[in-house]
Amino acid sequence: MTIRDDHSLAGQLATEAGERLVELRARLGFADARALKDAGDQASHRFLMDALARLRPDDAVLSEEATREERMDPRRLSAERVWIVDPLDGTREFSEQGRTDWAVHVALWERGSLTAGAVALPAQVRTLTTAAPPELPEKVREPFRIAVSRTRPPEFVRELAARLGGELVPIGSAGAKIAAVLTGEVEAYVHAGGQYEWDSAAPVAVAVAAGAHASRIDGSPLTYNQGDPSLPDILVSLPDLAPTLLAGIRDLHRQTP
Ligand SMILES: Nc1ncnc2c1ncn2[C@@H]1O[C@H](COP(=O)(O)O)[C@@H](OP(=O)(O)O)[C@H]1O
Numbered sequence: 001m002t003i004r005d006d007h008s009l010a011g012q013l014a015t016e017a018g019e020r021l022v023e024l025r026a027r028l029g030f031a032d033a034r035a036l037k038d039a040g041d042q043a044s045h046r047f048l049m050d051a052l053a054r055l056r057p058d059d060a061v062l063s064e065e066a067t068r069e070e071r072m073d074p075r076r077l078s079a080e081r082v083w084i085v086d087p088l089d090g091t092r093e094f095s096e097q098g099r100t101d102w103a104v105h106v107a108l109w110e111r112g113s114l115t116a117g118a119v120a121l122p123a124q125v126r127t128l129t130t131a132a133p134p135e136l137p138e139k140v141r142e143p144f145r146i147a148v149s150r151t152r153p154p155e156f157v158r159e160l161a162a163r164l165g166g167e168l169v170p171i172g173s174a175g176a177k178i179a180a181v182l183t184g185e186v187e188a189y190v191h192a193g194g195q196y197e198w199d200s201a202a203p204v205a206v207a208v209a210a211g212a213h214a215s216r217i218d219g220s221p222l223t224y225n226q227g228d229p230s231l232p233d234i235l236v237s238l239p240d241l242a243p244t245l246l247a248g249i250r251d252l253h254r255q256t257p
């Protein structure tokens with residue numbers, strides 16, 4: 001495989017890693033969830049690391065599944081091009097039979113911003129990429145829907161939705177939730193309380209390319225390839241809904257700091 005275009009490369013790598021995960025799921029089955037999660041994380045990480053080393057040997061990589069030492073390698077902080085990958089986002093859902101809300105994330109950061117990315121949703125047989133960003137819905141549906149974590153929904157989002165007249169939709173995986181915003185299944189994704197750069201880099205690259213809003217929940221920019229990869233909160237939404245959500249979050253936090 002020789003792929004000159006980074007957008008296409010992100011798409012092909014995420015898609016192929018995802019196909020391998022589908023096969024692995026079928027082969028191992030769901031009896032031992034821990035074993036399936038670990039095998040999925042490792043197989044996808046190895047595939048992506050080997051492919052990037054072969055196809056983009058001069059670039060740095062930040063992967064969720066790298067060792068702590070590899071993640072802390074200071075070379076990535078002076079590199080001009082860094083691939084930020086989450087080999088299996090929504091690991092919990094991957095290990096649950098029948099669930100399709102898990103993803104493979106491949107993003108490229110260059111000199112301060114995300115420039116390419118892909119989110120494969122292998123069990124939904126689709127990959128969203130910056131090569132051909134999805135077309136956003138033109139109008140915000142009413143009542144609007146906010147995707148939240150199935151297992152760790154932030155406390156304040158229930159109150160936010162109640163005040164603004166929105167509905168909550170629990171979905172696994174940050175990539176699957178942001179994809180749901182871009183394809184019109186929900187209108188927003190709000191998360192707080194903990195997350196890392198690899199959980200959002202690729203889906204945010206696609207969201208921004210599609211024209212969606214993406215920021216921290218206080219409206220400040222999401223920044224990637226930092227020394228500390230923690231990026232604990234995020235808001236992705238259709239652009240017309242963002243001012244309402246940001247103002248609602250600001251009001252809530254003013255009243256309950
Ligand atoms: N409070 C928290 N602290 C750390 N990571 C969190 C988190 N809440 C969610 N995440 C991570 O964000 C991703 C999406 O989570 P969720 O499905 O709950 O929305 C998951 O990535 P992984 O599956 O790659 O570990 C999960 O680990």
Ligand SMILES: [Mg+2]
Nearest residue numbers: 086089090199
């Ligand atoms: Mg993740």
